[in-house]
Amino acid sequence: MMELIYIVIAALLPVVLLFGYICKKDSEQPEPTGWLMKAFFYGILSTFLSFCFSTPLSAIFGTEVANEQYSSVFDAFVDAFCSAAIPEELAKLIMLWLLLKKNPHFDEQFDGIVYAVCVGLGFAGLENVLYLFESDDWVSLGITRAMFSVPGHMLFGVLMGYYYSVYHFDVNRSFVTKLMILLAPITAHGIYDGLLFSMSVDDGLAAILMLLFCFFCYKLMKKGKSRIKELQGK
Numbered sequence: 001m002m003e004l005i006y007i008v009i010a011a012l013l014p015v016v017l018l019f020g021y022i023c024k025k026d027s028e029q030p031e032p033t034g035w036l037m038k039a040f041f042y043g044i045l046s047t048f049l050s051f052c053f054s055t056p057l058s059a060i061f062g063t064e065v066a067n068e069q070y071s072s073v074f075d076a077f078v079d080a081f082c083s084a085a086i087p088e089e090l091a092k093l094i095m096l097w098l099l100l101k102k103n104p105h106f107d108e109q110f111d112g113i114v115y116a117v118c119v120g121l122g123f124a125g126l127e128n129v130l131y132l133f134e135s136d137d138w139v140s141l142g143i144t145r146a147m148f149s150v151p152g153h154m155l156f157g158v159l160m161g162y163y164y165s166v167y168h169f170d171v172n173r174s175f176v177t178k179l180m181i182l183l184a185p186i187t188a189h190g191i192y193d194g195l196l197f198s199m200s201v202d203d204g205l206a207a208i209l210m211l212l213f214c215f216f217c218y219k220l221m222k223k224g225k226s227r228i229k230e231l232q233g234k
Contacts, residue, residue, distance in 0.1 A: 010142035011128040014150040015121050022117045022154070025228060031105055031114055039115045042095040043122020049094065050123075053087030069200045076201060080193035081186070089185045092119050093160060100164075109165040110231040116161025117154050124153035148217060152192055155224040156185040162227040188220055 019040070023030065061082040070076040096119050100106045106115070128145055132138040163181040167173055195213040199206045 007132045007138050007142075008129060010138065010146075011132045012125055014146035015125040015128065018150060018154050019118065019121055022114055025232060026110060026114050029108060031111060035099075035103060035105055036114070036118050039096075039099055039118035040122040040125070042099050043092065043119035043124075044126045046088070046091040046095040046119060046123050047126045050087040050091035053090055054083050057082040057087060070197060071201070073194075073198045073201055073205075076197035077190065077194035080197050081190040084193045085186045085190035088123065089156060089160065089182060089189055092116075092123060092157070092185075093182055095119055096160065096164065100168075106168075109169055110228075112165025112168065113158055113161035113228060113231055116164060117157040120153040120157030120160075121150070124150045127153075151221070152189070152217070155220050156189050158224040158227050159184040159188055162231060165231060191216060192220070 019036075023036065058079075061078055070079065096116050099115060099119070100112070103115075105111065128142075128150060131145065132142050135141045160181060163177055163184055167177045167181060170177065192213075195209055195216060199209045199213075
């Protein structure tokens, strides 16, 4: 019983910390706690909604995976986009739209990032719990996911929320900006998972891909921070 409690704590602690981080960034005009929790719950629901998209996409574009090893980098990236990036970010966007379309507190640009991050963290929280419960070495997996996967979902949310707010509050409402609401997080998510999946293709490529993955995560973090800073002052 105690081990189950430890697993839940390990899975949700990074989510709680990042939730606190984004709320602290919104300290000047904080969103109501009830709406933030609603966003988090919508993120949990988006996990189930994503299966509605990943199942047909995987059936059409799915690739053969033998013993958790892809036959090529191309197959790894196709699976990354079709089984994860596209269905998950599409599900999150639908839930974000449902959350914000009648939200009277969505009245400044930074709010879009706050709500999108909360949706992303709701998704990451449930996903983290499921992954850790299935793992024999949940401690190592929990540390790895706390360092990369959970912050990744937060940063995907930053990109989605940034473009959602820019489009919502822009008088001209550029089509390119509207497209980027979904395209930006899908691209970031797909590259993130694609690099991870590709490490199983060849042991010789694994070290190089790990370096590329770490570099990509660093650039993604810098981009996320710049997007947060850009909308904080508006």
